[in-house]
Amino acid sequence: MTSTRVTSVTSVNSPRAADRPRGRRAARLALGTLLAAATAVVALPAAPAQAAPAKVVYLTFDDGPSPRYTPQVLALLAQYGARATFFEIGQNVAAYPEVTSRVHDQGHSVQNHSWSHPDLRTLSKSSFDSQVTSTDARIRARTGTTPSCLRPPYGAVNSAVRSGAARLGKTVQLWSVDPQDWARPGRAAIERRVLDRVTPGAVVLMHDGGGDRSQTVAALPAILRTLKSRGYTFALLPCR
Numbered sequence: 001m002t003s004t005r006v007t008s009v010t011s012v013n014s015p016r017a018a019d020r021p022r023g024r025r026a027a028r029l030a031l032g033t034l035l036a037a038a039t040a041v042v043a044l045p046a047a048p049a050q051a052a053p054a055k056v057v058y059l060t061f062d063d064g065p066s067p068r069y070t071p072q073v074l075a076l077l078a079q080y081g082a083r084a085t086f087f088e089i090g091q092n093v094a095a096y097p098e099v100t101s102r103v104h105d106q107g108h109s110v111q112n113h114s115w116s117h118p119d120l121r122t123l124s125k126s127s128f129d130s131q132v133t134s135t136d137a138r139i140r141a142r143t144g145t146t147p148s149c150l151r152p153p154y155g156a157v158n159s160a161v162r163s164g165a166a167r168l169g170k171t172v173q174l175w176s177v178d179p180q181d182w183a184r185p186g187r188a189a190i191e192r193r194v195l196d197r198v199t200p201g202a203v204v205l206m207h208d209g210g211g212d213r214s215q216t217v218a219a220l221p222a223i224l225r226t227l228k229s230r231g232y233t234f235a236l237l238p239c240r
């Protein structure tokens with residue numbers, strides 16, 4: 001198919017084509033050939049040889065645990081049979097360890113979002129390590145496992161953060177759908193932004209901690225219900 005397409009485009013510039021009078025007719029011919037080529041390109045992804053991607057979505061919640069909002073998120077996830085990955089802040093785990101236990105006990109994944117939410121790019125090596133390992137220790141004490149995924153606060157990543165994470169045995173995990181729920185744009189906006197942007201394999205960033213998350217909680221039922229009706233399943237990120 002590729003060679004056919006290239007040949008037909010090339011023929012526009014062949015000696016015979018060049019002999020034709022220049023002008024609208026030649027332009028129309030060239031345009032028609034290009035459109036045919038473009039159509040062929042567009043048709044390629046629909047080829048039956050390509051398997052459809054699994055309809056999986058990864059919901060993630062940052063900045064918890066929160067004694068107020070995390071239990072509400074957990075109740076809604078349970079209602080819809082959904083699992084999610086929680087990137088928790090170490091000092092919040094220290095303050096509300098029983099909430100972290102509940103997240104884990106209900107089948108969700110608890111991962112590392114640093115101790116106090118700094119921009120990890122700005123830290124010395126020892127401060128970076130302390131931010132990560134002190135959070136690991138608090139999470140491990142409640143879940144029995146050491147997180148294998150690190151989500152740097154603000155998504156702020158550079159080569160030092162990546163190599164530091166790797167040195168500590170961590171995979172950096174960002175996201176692909178950000179409804180900016182932290183800015184509290186309203187329940188409807190959070191719903192719309194998530195539902196408009198989710199495609200198979202999407203990693204959705206939302207927040208269960210770090211402030212008033214009532215809008216996120218209010219948006220969750222429609223997000224869960226609608227994605228489920230579209231055939232999505234809610235999976236854990238491939239972290240330990």
Ligand SMILES: [Zn+2]
Nearest residue numbers: 062063153154
């Ligand atoms: Zn955060």
